[in-house]
Amino acid sequence: MGKATGFMEYTRQNPQDRDPLARVSDWKEYSSPFSDKLLSQQRARCMDCATPFCHMGSEIQGMTTGCPIHNLIPEWNDLVYRERWKEALDRLLKTNNFPEFTGRVCPAPCEGSCTVAISDPAVTIKSIERTIVEKGFANGWITPRIPEKRTGKKIAIIGSGPAGLASADQLNQAGHNVTVYERSDRAGGLLIYGIPNMKLEKDIVVRRIQLLTKEGIDFVTNTEVGKDISTEELQNQFDAVILCTGAQKQRDLMLEGREVKGIHFAMDYLTTTTKSLLDSNFEDGQFIDTKGKDVIVIGGGDTGADCVATAIRQNCRSVVQFGKHPKLPTSRTSENMWPAYPNVFTLEYAYEEAEAKFGDDPREYSIQTKKIVTDEKEHVKELHTIQMKKIKDEYGKYYYKEIPGSEKIWPSQLVFIAIGFEGTEQPLLAQFDVATTNQKIAAAYGDYKTNIEGIFAAGDARRGQSLIVWAINEGREVAREVDCYLMGSSVLP
Known part of the structure; x- marks a missing residue:
């Protein structure tokens, strides 16, 4: 490595994020390079x-360990140390189609399995990755790669999230003609509407979509396939079809009173907020507004945290996030040893903002909602809970x-x-007559073939709710399998 003793000489330091109280007044990215x-x-x-365990890309104890796309992390870290930035970028792009996304929103399982993390805080892999790709764009090293030859084969990809984009990128570079269908008004899938702007500004996504468009x-x-264009028409027009529709069926709350006004799915809240921001800077009013209201988020994961951060920016009166699990320990337990993903307490951006604005961490642990109480207009008024x-x-x-x-009573006008998500939406799959297992498309990992000839599946639609890096992994791998299916062999990695 460039400095063999660097891990002993320097402690981990993260980039200085924007001040929490300042950043909640806008919708720009909270993080800084x-x-x-x-x-x-x-x-x-x-x-x-x-x-190096950082690029092993496997699962331990049901959690992702290392990088699923097998980024060559030590190699590009060494090149960065030597300030050979373009070579570092080349190494990074060998395995990762979209490091500008993963360098911002990936939970960085690579850092959890970093060898330095056995006894000290891990190398700041995620932030270095983001720096590499942004230097690539800034210096004009990332330009459209136009395939020299076309095979004449046509491929339809349904869904433009990270799995769909990765498979499209790979297949286009193999010389095939690729068409990506997206039912929303903007391409990008969850990268556009599922992740708030303060985590991933949308001009970053648009920049990549424009680049892919220039590449062909x-x-x-x-x-919407199955509505605006029939599945039969699609199968007749294309040599292969890849389903990358995601796991969009949200898991519901099975509780009396669920149907009352003021209770919404988190993804509906995040989607309408981002769409209104992009369409009109909220002038159209087409979003769920938490201003002046007591907000409760049920669910302790990242999507719930994004709801907390969004509600704060809308000037809610208060916000609380319910989680069923106990508070995590501050360090690894004997049941969670390296290199498994570290299940430890962290203060994510949303909770840091809530503490700065309201004085407390908004998370409530080991709590279960027992009852929903409404007002005279059948609108949610309060939630009754009990500790577990x-x-x-x-x-x-x-x-x-x-x-x-x-038992406790919590006032709330918006919930x-x-x-989480139960699986992928079924109507389209029924039209294709694609087999499913547990509400996911039945297609083996590494093979990606469905029961219907010429139809493949990848990403969350196949594996269930997961990480962006797994979506990119499957998008790349399904591209190779489709290439083999069409051409008999493949040069794709």
């Missing part, structure tokens, strides 16, 4: 560890038990449900 001085130290912390990919928006205790039985299995006397 590295300063050159800080970067020069952080890039030296990558050690010559012989067996055709994006057809405002078009997580108990391990004699067989090592966990269950939850209510704690008597821990957002963020308890």
Whole structure:
């Protein structure tokens, strides 16, 4: 490595994010890039560890460990240390089609399995990745790559999220003619509407879509396959079809009173907010407004955190996030040893903002909603909860038990449900006659073939709700399988 003792000489430091109280007054990205001085130290912390677990890309204890797209992290860290930025970019793009996305919104499982993290904080892999790709754009190194030859084969991709975009990029570079269908008015899938602007500004997504368009990919928006164009027509026009429709069926709250006014799915809230921001800077009023209201988010994950941050920017009166799990420990337990993903307490951007504005972390742990109470207009007025205790039985299995006397009433005029996704939406799959398993498309990992000839599936639609890096992984791999299906062999990685 460039500096063999760098991990001993320098401690981990992150880029200085914007001040929490300042950033909640706008919708711009909360994070900031590295300063050159800080970067020069952080890039030296990558050690010559012989067996780098950071790019292993597997699952341990049900969590992603290492990078699923097998980024060559030690290689480009070393090149960055030597200030050979263009070579670092080349190494990065060998495995990652969209580092400008993963460098911003990936939870960085690579850092959890970093060898330095055995005893010290991990190398700042994610932030260095973002710096590399942004230098690539700034210096004009990232330009349209126009395929020299076309095969004449036509491929339709349904869905323009990260899996659809990755497969489109790979297949286009292989010389095929690729058309991406997106039912929304903008291409990008969850990158556009599922992730708030303060985590990923949309001009970053548009920049990539424009680049892919210049490279020859055709994006057809405002078009729902099965409605605006039939599945039969699609199969007749194209040599292969890839389903990358995502896991968009949101898991619902099974509770009496769920149907009352003021209770919404989290993704509906985030989507309408971002769309209104992009369309009119909120002038059209086509969004769910939390201004002056008490907001409760049910669900302790990242989507719930995004709801918290969004509600704060809308000037809600208060915001609380309910989670069913206990508060995580501040360091790894004996059951969560390296290199497994570290299940430890962190203060994400949304909670940092809530503390700055309201004085408290908005998260409530081990809590269960028992009852929804409405006002005279059938609008949610308050939620009744009870605390839960997580108990391990004699067989090592966990269950939850209510704690008597821990009941509480929470005032709320808006409730957002963020308890995950059940699978992909079924009507389109029924029209294609594609087989499903547990509400996901039945197609083996590594093969991606459905039960219908010429139809493949990848991403969350196949594997269920997951990470962007897994979507890119599957998008790249399904592209290789489709290329083999059409051409008999493939040069794609």
